[in-house]
Amino acid sequence: MAVAARPNAATEARSSTVRTWAAKHGIRTAVLVVGLTIFTVWTLFPFLWIIETSLKPNKDLYGDASLIVKHPTLTHYDYVLNKTKFFTYFKNSLFVSVSTTIIAMFIGILAAYAMTRLSFRGRTVMARTIIVTYLVPGSLLFIPVFQIASNLQLTNKASGLIIVYLIGTVPFCTWLAISYFNTIPTELEDAALVDGANRFQSLVQIIIPLALPALAVIALFAFTQSWNEFLFALLLIGRDSEKTVPAGLAGLINGDVFQWGALMASSIIASLPPILIYIASQRWVVSGLAGGAVKG
Amino acid sequence: MAVLPRVAPSGEVFTRSWATRTFGRDWKIAWLFLTPLVIVLVGLIAYPFISAVVLSTQHKVVGGPATWVGLDNYRDLLIGKQYSEIFRNSVWVSLLYTGVSVCIKVVLGMCMALMLNEKFRGRTVMRAILFLPWAMPTLIVALTWRWIYDGTPNGLLNLLRIDYFGSKELVQWLANPHIALWSVIAVVIWQGTPFYTMMFLAGMQAIPQEQYEAASMDGANVFRRFASITLPSLKPVLIITTLLSTIWTANSINFIYVLTKGGPGNATMTFPMLAFQIGIDGARQLGTAAAVSVLFFPVFIIAIFLLTKRMLAQEERA
Numbered sequence: 302m303a304v305a306a307r308p309n310a311a312t313e314a315r316s317s318t319v320r321t322w323a324a325k326h327g328i329r330t331a332v333l334v335v336g337l338t339i340f341t342v343w344t345l346f347p348f349l350w351i352i353e354t355s356l357k358p359n360k361d362l363y364g365d366a367s368l369i370v371k372h373p374t375l376t377h378y379d380y381v382l383n384k385t386k387f388f389t390y391f392k393n394s395l396f397v398s399v400s401t402t403i404i405a406m407f408i409g410i411l412a413a414y415a416m417t418r419l420s421f422r423g424r425t426v427m428a429r430t431i432i433v434t435y436l437v438p439g440s441l442l443f444i445p446v447f448q449i450a451s452n453l454q455l456t457n458k459a460s461g462l463i464i465v466y467l468i469g470t471v472p473f474c475t476w477l478a479i480s481y482f483n484t485i486p487t488e489l490e491d492a493a494l495v496d497g498a499n500r501f502q503s504l505v506q507i508i509i510p511l512a513l514p515a516l517a518v519i520a521l522f523a524f525t526q527s528w529n530e531f532l533f534a535l536l537l538i539g540r541d542s543e544k545t546v547p548a549g550l551a552g553l554i555n556g557d558v559f560q561w562g563a564l565m566a567s568s569i570i571a572s573l574p575p576i577l578i579y580i581a582s583q584r585w586v587v588s589g590l591a592g593g594a595v596k597g
Numbered sequence: 598m599a600v601l602p603r604v605a606p607s608g609e610v611f612t613r614s615w616a617t618r619t620f621g622r623d624w625k626i627a628w629l630f631l632t633p634l635v636i637v638l639v640g641l642i643a644y645p646f647i648s649a650v651v652l653s654t655q656h657k658v659v660g661g662p663a664t665w666v667g668l669d670n671y672r673d674l675l676i677g678k679q680y681s682e683i684f685r686n687s688v689w690v691s692l693l694y695t696g697v698s699v700c701i702k703v704v705l706g707m708c709m710a711l712m713l714n715e716k717f718r719g720r721t722v723m724r725a726i727l728f729l730p731w732a733m734p735t736l737i738v739a740l741t742w743r744w745i746y747d748g749t750p751n752g753l754l755n756l757l758r759i760d761y762f763g764s765k766e767l768v769q770w771l772a773n774p775h776i777a778l779w780s781v782i783a784v785v786i787w788q789g790t791p792f793y794t795m796m797f798l799a800g801m802q803a804i805p806q807e808q809y810e811a812a813s814m815d816g817a818n819v820f821r822r823f824a825s826i827t828l829p830s831l832k833p834v835l836i837i838t839t840l841l842s843t844i845w846t847a848n849s850i851n852f853i854y855v856l857t858k859g860g861p862g863n864a865t866m867t868f869p870m871l872a873f874q875i876g877i878d879g880a881r882q883l884g885t886a887a888a889v890s891v892l893f894f895p896v897f898i899i900a901i902f903l904l905t906k907r908m909l910a911q912e913e914r915a
Contacts, residue, residue, distance in 0.1 A: 329715070332712075333712055333715060333717060336708065336712050337712055337723060340708075340709055340712075340727055341723075341726060341727070343787070344726060344727055344729060344730060344787075345726065345729075346753075347730075347738070347741050347742065347745060347787070348729070350741065350744070350745055350753050351737075351741050354744065362751060363749075363751055364751075366750060366751040366756050367756070367760065368756060368757070368760060368761075407633070408633040408634050408637060409634075411630040411631070411633060411634070412630060412631050412633070412634035414630055415623075415626070415627040415628075415630035415631050416631075419621075419622070419623035419626060419627040419630070420621045420622040420623055420627075421620060421621030421622070421623055421624040421627035421628070422619065422620045422621045422624065423620075423621075424621070424627075425909075427631065428909060429905055429909065430638060431634075431638075432904070432905045432908050432909065433901055433905055434638050434642045436841075436844055436897075436900075436901045436904055436905070437642060437646065437901075438844060438847070438848040438869075438890070438893075438894065438897050439848050439849065439869075440848040440849075440850070440868070440869030440872060440873075440890050440893075441646065441649055441848075441890040441891070441893075441894055442642065442645045442646065442649065443869070443872070443873065443890070444649060444652065444872060444873075444876045444877070444883055444886045444887050444890060445645040445646075445648035445649045445652060445887065446641075446645045447876075447877060448648070448652070448659070448883055449644075449645060449648065451659070451660075464641070465641075467637055467641055468637075468641045468642060468645075471634065471637045471638075471641075472638075472642075475634060476908075500623070500626050500630075525732070528734065529734040529735050529736070531734070531735065531736040531851070532850070532851065532854065536877065547734070547736045550736060550737075550740070559740075559743070559744070561744050564740055564744075565740075565741070565744070568737040568740060568741065571734060571737060572733055572734055572737055575732050575733070575734060576729070576732050576733070578732075579728070579729075579731075579732035580725065583724070583725050583728070
């Protein structure tokens with residue numbers, strides 16, 4: 302009312318907009334700075350602790366502990382790389398994860414094509430089944446899978462781990478591939494089919510090239526999932542030459558004695574593949590992962 | 598009869614159209630493409646699933662013969678002397694563990710997503726940093742936190758308390774039955790929040806900017822805009838994310854296994870950890886262990902049912 306009574310109401314209104322904007326902007330910035338600082342500290346302090354630990358000599362880790370790295374050393378890295386079979390573990394992990402990813406992607410892509418492009422009875426039931434299997438609680442399958450794997454002599458073998466890892470990765474890859482294939486217009490394929498290409502050719506020559514970035518992200522997720530799994534790796538692999546990284550890490554724990562320096566040093570090396578993958582695919586992570594499970 | 602071969606072409610068309618009508622246009626090639634998937638689903642998921650149910654009616658020690666005992670395993674868990682107390686305890690611990698973790702992850706994930714959805718310089722870097730825990734291998738996260746929680750003056754938290762807060766006593770973050778569960782929950786939250794943030798962010802990016810502009814013009818403040826635009830638009834994402842994460846959180850023993858193995862004194866013994874303890878780590882009673890998991894399955898059927906419906910609906914909308 303006071304504004305309307307004044308002659309230069311327009312100027313007044315504008316300056317008040319500016320003022321509220323400034324006030325709001327100030328609060329907004331303050332909230333962002335404080336909030337993001339808290340989140341960053343909360344997120345990063347364990348990483349700093351890992352790095353610190355890996356660089357401290359044992360006498361600074363135990364006994365005379367302090368927050369500052371007083372005598373930085375690479376002894377733990379030297380120990381892990383030269384005195385343990387870390388390279389073997391790393392190689393085994395790589396083999397298991399890559400194989401799992403390739404097999405799961407092959408199965409997932411074929412199935413996703415059928416689910417999104419072909420018309421057949423049972424499609425809806427199949428879609429439901431895929432989701433349900435994706436959601437079946439891991440704890441329910443854990444005991445029988447462990448028992449079956451032991452019965453079938455799948456222990457101490459990379460192939461055993463690969464088979465077990467397919468349980469999680471196959472429904473995951475299939476479901477995400479279905480979500481993505483759904484977004485590719487069918488018209489693109491129709492032309493090729495009219496020209497006499499069969500379904501397999503159309504999948505390989507048209508759909509896969511179009512979906513390549515999304516498929517790469519799905520594959521990276523599947524790889525990370527297999528790389529990070531550790532319970533089965535600990536239970537099924539006992540022989541040193543067949544151990545994957547997680548099982549190898551467990552070897553640095555003797556009963557209740559944890560060799561923290563060596564553990565943290567190998568943790569850093571073992572985290573590199575998933576972290577590098579994450580940084581490389583970071584641009585697509587939000588749209589890729591969320592887009593698969595949820596369409597916004 | 599001799600006439601029949603001549604109508605064979607049309608007859609063939611007839612049979613094909615019959616098969617097509619019954620099984621769908623591309624049923625042959627479709628099931629060919631689906632065969633590998635079906636093999637995995639049947640062999641690696643359905644078969645173990647049924648084995649779990651069968652196992653739960655047997656008395657079986659790892660490597661030993663199986664004898665059918667009917668519902669004895671269930672009776673042991675529900676009213677038996679040896680297991681009923683620890684089983685009931687695991688129901689309560691699981692509820693607390695899952696409920697608290699999921700609630701805090703939703704709230705923190707929402708706050709993080711709201712901030713990361715704002716436009717500011719360095720947003721990409723900020724996102725990359727805040728999502729890092731999600732990319733870390735679980736075992737390494739768990740080990741790192743075990744070392745942070747170390748009960749000697751060398752663990753990070755105790756070190757900070759002594760060096761910077763002048764405290765004299767050591768806190769047993771993982772060995773004190775009153776604290777252990779909360780320590781484990783903190784780790785679950787640390788690694789789990791980014792997943793919520795990502796899902797919420799993806800949902801927020803799909804909300805048309807015009808809605809906010811219109812609301813601002815109408816004089817709606819930040820809180821009003823959040824309550825009347827952001828939250829309703831995010832509802833499907835919120836429900837799916839929460840249900841997914843509830844299933845995963847409740848069933849995962851990764852953190853508990855490394856941090857406490859269910860101890861001290863069963864303070865962190867969630868039901869999957871209990872199953873693991875009974876079946877694999879301790880008594881090696883596979884039957885009883887399977888019964889623990891099977892008993893909890895109905896809880897998840899509801900979540901799975903709701904999720905399946907929603908995910909299918911999302912799919913058809915696409």
